[in-house]
Amino acid sequence: MKELEFMSKFKPDTRCIKNFKYWIVCIRAKQRTLGDAVILLKRETSSAKNLTSEEAAEFPEVIKWYEDICTDKFGATKFNYMMMMMKDLYVHYHAFPRYENSVHILNSEWKDADWPLAIDFKSGDILEEEKLMQIKEYMKT
Numbered sequence: 606m607k608e609l610e611f612m613s614k615f616k617p618d619t620r621c622i623k624n625f626k627y628w629i630v631c632i633r634a635k636q637r638t639l640g641d642a643v644i645l646l647k648r649e650t651s652s653a654k655n656l657t658s659e660e661a662a663e664f665p666e667v668i669k670w671y672e673d674i675c676t677d678k679f680g681a682t683k684f685n686y687m688m689m690m691m692k693d694l695y696v697h698y699h700a701f702p703r704y705e706n707s708v709h710i711l712n713s714e715w716k717d718a719d720w721p722l723a724i725d726f727k728s729g730d731i732l733e734e735e736k737l738m739q740i741k742e743y744m745k746t
Contacts (some may be wrong), residue, residue: 608647609629609645609647609680610686611649612629612645612648612697614693615631615633615643615645615697616631617629617631617645619734619738620634620737620741621630621676621741621744622642622741622744623667623670623671623718625663625666625667625670626659626663626665627646627648627657627659627660627663628644628645628646628667628698629644629645629647629648630642630643630644630645630662630667630670630671630742631643631645631736632741633699633739634731634732634746635726635729635731635732636714636715636729636731636740637701637719637725637726637728637729638700638701638702638703638704638717638724639679639704639708639710639715639726639740640674640675640678640679640681640740640744641699641700641701641702642671642698642699642700643669643697643699643700644668644671644698644729645695645696645697645700646660646695646696646697646724648660649692649695650696651695651696652690652696653683653696654703654732655696656696664677665726665733668725671684671700672684672702674707674744675702675744676702676708677739678711678743678744679702679704679708679715680704681702681703681704682705683705684700684701684702684703684706685700685701685702685703685723685724686698686699686700686701687698687699687726699726700723701726702738703717703720703724704716704717705717705720705721706746710743711736711740711743712741713736715727722724
């Protein structure tokens with residue numbers, strides 16, 4: 606995915622969960638809550654004001670897919686989205702499913718330590734790539 610080189614930090618070649626026409630959803634290395642993802646515009650621009658009408662129109666479809674997957678697969682109760690773009694100067698959102706209760710899946714227990722407050726997206730450990738790939742594949746099925 607040469608055209609996505611600007612977002613290589615998020616490893617779209619290996620961490621892509623779902624590819625849309627204008628957006629790509631990648632599993633986030635820090636799984637603060639189960640299913641954390643980054644939703645990235647597949648075009649390099651430094652501001653959301655530069656979205657085309659087509660890109661903006663597709664975004665609700667991306668969000669619907671993401672929320673449906675996290676609700677159906679993991680039992681997510683709510684969702685938090687953050688768009689800061691302080692270090693990575695291209696349009697992307699960090700997406701966090703929220704869980705009122707613990708989730709037991711893929712031989713692990715996942716707790717939403719911040720529930721019911723806003724997510725502390727900076728904390729948490731980076732998961733091993735193997736575990737990330739298990740989550741990614743589970744979300745794709």
